[in-house]
Amino acid sequence: MSNRVLTPKPDGSPRNSSKGRDLWHRVVSMFISFALVAVVVGYVVGPAAWQWTAATDRQAELSDYTDRVFEQFTNISAPPSDTDLVAQLKAASTSPQAGPIVLTYHDIGYNSSEYTVTPEAFASQMQLLADAGWQTLSAGQLSDWLDGKPLPPHSVQITFDDGAHGIWQYADPILARNNQRAVAYVITGFVGTRNPYYATWSELTRMHASGRWDIQAHTHLGHIEIPTDAAGHTGPFLTNLQYLPEANRVETPSEFRTRVSEDLLESKKQLVTHGFPEPQFFAYPFSAHTEVAGVEGVLGEAVQSLFKAAMLDTPRAAVATRPSELAVGNVDRMDMTSDVSIETFAERILAVSPISPAGVQPLSIANQWTTYTEDHVRLTMDDSGGAVIDPGPLGYVGRLFAPLKTGLWNRYTVDAVLGGFGRAGEGTATGLTVLTKDPQQVDISVSADSYTISQLKGTEVRVLAQGKLPVAGSHQAEVAVDFGSVTVKIDGRQVSSTPLVRSGTYVPAGGIQLTGYRQTAESPVPRVLELSVR
Amino acid sequence: MAPRSAQALVPAGHGVEDLAPAVPRRPRAAFRRGREAKRAPLPRLRLERGVLYLALTAIVVVICTLKALTVNNFEDSPFWATYSIVVLIFIFGRFGLAWRYRPSFSAGVATYLPSVAIIVPAYNEQDAIAATLRSCLAADYPSHLIQVVVVDDCSTDMTLDRIREVEAEFPGLLVVAAEVNRGKRHVMAAGMQAARDADILVFIDSDSIIEPGAVRSLVRYFEDSTVGAVCGHTDVSNKTTNLLTRMQAMQYYIAFNVYKSAEALFGSVTCCSGCFSGYRRSAIEPITAAWVGQQFLGQPSTYGDDRSLTNFLLPNWRILFAPDAKAQTAVPDRLSKFLRQQLRWKKSWLRESTRAVRIMWRKPPLMAIFFYLGVLLPFVAPQVVFRAFFVSPHFLGSAPFWYLGGVAAVALFYGLYYRLKTMEPEWYKGILFSLFYVTVLVAQLPYALLTIRDSKWGTR
Numbered sequence: 004m005s006n007r008v009l010t011p012k013p014d015g016s017p018r019n020s021s022k023g024r025d026l027w028h029r030v031v032s033m034f035i036s037f038a039l040v041a042v043v044v045g046y047v048v049g050p051a052a053w054q055w056t057a058a059t060d061r062q063a064e065l066s067d068y069t070d071r072v073f074e075q076f077t078n079i080s081a082p083p084s085d086t087d088l089v090a091q092l093k094a095a096s097t098s099p100q101a102g103p104i105v106l107t108y109h110d111i112g113y114n115s116s117e118y119t120v121t122p123e124a125f126a127s128q129m130q131l132l133a134d135a136g137w138q139t140l141s142a143g144q145l146s147d148w149l150d151g152k153p154l155p156p157h158s159v160q161i162t163f164d165d166g167a168h169g170i171w172q173y174a175d176p177i178l179a180r181n182n183q184r185a186v187a188y189v190i191t192g193f194v195g196t197r198n199p200y201y202a203t204w205s206e207l208t209r210m211h212a213s214g215r216w217d218i219q220a221h222t223h224l225g226h227i228e229i230p231t232d233a234a235g236h237t238g239p240f241l242t243n244l245q246y247l248p249e250a251n252r253v254e255t256p257s258e259f260r261t262r263v264s265e266d267l268l269e270s271k272k273q274l275v276t277h278g279f280p281e282p283q284f285f286a287y288p289f290s291a292h293t294e295v296a297g298v299e300g301v302l303g304e305a306v307q308s309l310f311k312a313a314m315l316d317t318p319r320a321a322v323a324t325r326p327s328e329l330a331v332g333n334v335d336r337m338d339m340t341s342d343v344s345i346e347t348f349a350e351r352i353l354a355v356s357p358i359s360p361a362g363v364q365p366l367s368i369a370n371q372w373t374t375y376t377e378d379h380v381r382l383t384m385d386d387s388g389g390a391v392i393d394p395g396p397l398g399y400v401g402r403l404f405a406p407l408k409t410g411l412w413n414r415y416t417v418d419a420v421l422g423g424f425g426r427a428g429e430g431t432a433t434g435l436t437v438l439t440k441d442p443q444q445v446d447i448s449v450s451a452d453s454y455t456i457s458q459l460k461g462t463e464v465r466v467l468a469q470g471k472l473p474v475a476g477s478h479q480a481e482v483a484v485d486f487g488s489v490t491v492k493i494d495g496r497q498v499s500s501t502p503l504v505r506s507g508t509y510v511p512a513g514g515i516q517l518t519g520y521r522q523t524a525e526s527p528v529p530r531v532l533e534l535s536v537r
Numbered sequence: 538m539a540p541r542s543a544q545a546l547v548p549a550g551h552g553v554e555d556l557a558p559a560v561p562r563r564p565r566a567a568f569r570r571g572r573e574a575k576r577a578p579l580p581r582l583r584l585e586r587g588v589l590y591l592a593l594t595a596i597v598v599v600i601c602t603l604k605a606l607t608v609n610n611f612e613d614s615p616f617w618a619t620y621s622i623v624v625l626i627f628i629f630g631r632f633g634l635a636w637r638y639r640p641s642f643s644a645g646v647a648t649y650l651p652s653v654a655i656i657v658p659a660y661n662e663q664d665a666i667a668a669t670l671r672s673c674l675a676a677d678y679p680s681h682l683i684q685v686v687v688v689d690d691c692s693t694d695m696t697l698d699r700i701r702e703v704e705a706e707f708p709g710l711l712v713v714a715a716e717v718n719r720g721k722r723h724v725m726a727a728g729m730q731a732a733r734d735a736d737i738l739v740f741i742d743s744d745s746i747i748e749p750g751a752v753r754s755l756v757r758y759f760e761d762s763t764v765g766a767v768c769g770h771t772d773v774s775n776k777t778t779n780l781l782t783r784m785q786a787m788q789y790y791i792a793f794n795v796y797k798s799a800e801a802l803f804g805s806v807t808c809c810s811g812c813f814s815g816y817r818r819s820a821i822e823p824i825t826a827a828w829v830g831q832q833f834l835g836q837p838s839t840y841g842d843d844r845s846l847t848n849f850l851l852p853n854w855r856i857l858f859a860p861d862a863k864a865q866t867a868v869p870d871r872l873s874k875f876l877r878q879q880l881r882w883k884k885s886w887l888r889e890s891t892r893a894v895r896i897m898w899r900k901p902p903l904m905a906i907f908f909y910l911g912v913l914l915p916f917v918a919p920q921v922v923f924r925a926f927f928v929s930p931h932f933l934g935s936a937p938f939w940y941l942g943g944v945a946a947v948a949l950f951y952g953l954y955y956r957l958k959t960m961e962p963e964w965y966k967g968i969l970f971s972l973f974y975v976t977v978l979v980a981q982l983p984y985a986l987l988t989i990r991d992s993k994w995g996t997r
Contacts, residue, residue: 036990039987054923
């Protein structure tokens with residue numbers, strides 16, 4: 004045997020006798036063997052133990068997950084806001100007769116979902132609002148508005164649906180540093196589950212306690228799709244009749260009513276049980292609020308009986324709440340999905356920033372007009388500053404003034420000179436609509452020698468007043484809208500006063516529309532010579 | 538004592554890496570047919586090639602897509618996510634490197650005819666030795682330039698008698714009979730001594746058979762004077778015996794055709810297989826003594842002679858792989874023999890890796906990266922198996938489908954590649970068996986580490 008591996012020999016070791024060398028060899032050999040065993044055992048057991056412990060810790064972490072408070076990320080930076088955008092938002096028009104601008108988010112974080120906005124993008128958007136001096140609204144302010152109190156100018160409401168974890172980890176610190184607030188619509192049955200997707204009760208409690216957050220309802224377990232037939236089709240929980248496989252049928256309307264009401268009630272109860280104020284608002288999952296045939300109106304009724312209002316959600320567009328929605332207790336929101344740039348963000352808010360009816364000269368704002376379906380269209384003006392409302396021969400056309408910005412006007416007076424006429428019976432009529440698109444919309448139509456005041460009742464047109472006028476090239480109309488009635492004067496004479504119906508928090512509202520009608524190709528072109536609102 | 542003297546094909550792997558090498562034994566006629574087919578593929582053959590290429594691509598694409606889809610894993614378990622990506626690059630990267638390896642020769646190769654000695658160390662190989670010697674003696678090479686030397690290590694069976702029988706038939710065979718049993722390295726060194734005037738020394742294991750043109754094909758690589766050693770390609774001669782040998786046939790083919798090609802791209806084949814490899818005498822003569830007397834942790838190193846010899850040459854010589862120089866060898870056909878052989882290989886791999894890690898950083902960066910990954914990854918493998926079979930099922934309630942699926946996908950990839958290259962009709966037979974072995978063999982590494990000093994175990 005070679006002694007190659009035997010390098011250092013401690014003093015006193017018997018290096019000369021061969022017997023001693025054998026002993027020494029054996030000691031070294033044993034030592035190496037022990038070292039090998041230690042190394043191998045360590046190599047196998049060490050990392051395995053570490054893996055096992057790490058997994059155990061992780062599991063422990065998950066098991067008390069619902070009570071955990073995760074770390075917040077307070078270091079999300081926002082670049083300085085674009086000065087142009089700040090200036091545009093600062094200069095945005097305001098109106099006391101307007102609805103809330105409500106923005107919807109879902110999760111804040113980093114994943115590829117359309118409904119997850121990155122913390123950086125969210126921070127930039129909130130920074131822009133703060134820099135432009137816009138306020139963020141509480142749930143209470145929304146409630147006050149529904150009760151008739153005007154909203155503060157330059158205000159938005161920030162809402163988050165689902166109660167995803169990102170609202171605690173990312174959104175809350177960003178709101179905090181801007182002194183902003185928000186409303187969280189949480190799925191109470193999902194709180195703290197699907198780790199780590201949903202925020203925990205402890206986190207929600209802290210959010211509420213900070214004063215920055217209102218916690219509202221977004222169903223208990225109803226944020227799912229349910230089977231709707233034996234073939235396996237599915238649909239949103241709240242709007243579909245559930246297929247019952249044991250009975251091989253769909254549920255009855257009364258079973259539907261019970262299932263839906265119980266879930267809504269449970270979501271309220273859960274929030275109260277966990278120490279939050281009773282929620283006043285509810286957000287429809289998937290914005291689905293139209294029930295299938297057979298149970299029409301059941302969901303809406305249940306929601307209205309439990310909540311003050313319910314939130315809809317529209318992605319990829321600028322939307323403002325319409326009077327017809329308010330009439331059934333709904334408020335619309337704009338969904339800020341992950342593809343929304345800071346420019347689009349500002350653009351959508353500006354698109355729905357309201358115009359006040361007081362002192363508006365709509366004809367001088369020719370670029371704010373739309374068709375009846377709300378596509379932008381430039382108003383055709385004549386040389387004397389009047390508008391040409393030409394439907395072409397044999398036609399009818401309507402032009403709306405800034406519908407997203409005037410949709411909730413409810414107290415205003417319009418002065419208009421409606422004309423373009425030549426002689427009686429020529430087939431031309433020029434018109435003005437108030438409370439446009441409200442269920443109680445009122446239309447005024449004038450020809451060379453007559454007038455008609457009518458109101459839409461469902462699909463039927465109800466004539467309120469009709470009469471002859473002295474033949475003239477134009478007639479002056481004054482229409483006054485207030486909470487109680489619509490009063491129409493033609494050429495200074497009152498021809499109609501229609502009472503308006505109000506119910507609950509709904510007040511009839513809507514902007515103005517100009518209409519033109521030509522019966523034949525020879526009929527002259529309808530014109531509106533003057534138009535002002537006060 | 539192991540029945541075969543072979544050594545060292547597989548880089549002592551773990552996991553899928555152990556789905557090592559193998560090759561089909563085909564009669565030469567089949568070889569020729571294969572080559573003709575390559576030149577002018579029949580439509581059916583062409584179609585099948587196309588399908589196989591598509592399938593191979595599909596496997597890579599599916600795996601990459603799954604990785605891309607589960608990129609979240611980096612957040613949850615960055616270590617394992619990184620590991621899995623690295624393993625993928627390691628596995629498929631070698632195919633890419635191998636594909637780039639195209640041996641080329643200078644004009645002088647046509648007239649390059651060095652003197653060659655074929656050295657066959659033999660110990661208790663009475664059943665195979667005669668065929669081995671006959672194949673060596675039938676090598677296509679000018680007879681005045683070639684010498685076949687067989688060294689019997691004092692066999693206790695009829696080996697020497699068999700040798701003498703062959704000698705009677707071919708008087709040119711040089712027989713060296715040791716008087717005491719001293720082990721393979723001593724026997725090989727004795728063979729080198731006996732063939733004193735040969736420039737190129739070709740070692741062939743006593744249970745291997747070479748093709749007639751193999752020596753000529755192997756030797757021409759030495760025309761480049763920087764080449765110190767060349768490893769020939771070895772296929773499995775007994776692949777039809779059972780599933781175990783089928784599997785090894787596939788593994789041999791991949792280990793030679795892919796792994797060694799990839800290493801040869803950098804002139805750094807890490808193990809010239811004992812089955813069939815050639816060495817330049819001037820390269821190994823200076824280190825023969827050190828090699829024969831090699832010790833590790835106080836014990837003489839016996840097995841792993843081929844990997845060890847290669848390591849001696851790696852610092853100063855280029856080492857290539859000759860895919861066109863073909864031999865065949867018999868592989869273990871019983872599980873216990875197979876496991877013992879694998880254990881031996883793992884031990885020698887462990888031992889020789891401690892030497893190679895000190896050399897390989899001087900090689901081209903890509904070679905170095907792949908080499909060090911090849912050393913590192915097997916050490917992580919036991920934890921991967923532990924995680925897949927114990928940790929994940931216990932904590933997440935998930936059966937190790939992903940792990941097994943990944944191993945199956947790679948085994949299938951190997952199988953399809955094997956089929957593509959060899960047109961082996963029963964290529965699929967080794968695949969399922971591979972799945973089982975991957976997991977069993979992983980446990981061998983710690984065991985090999987534990988018993989690394991027990992050099993007598995299971996060896997000659």
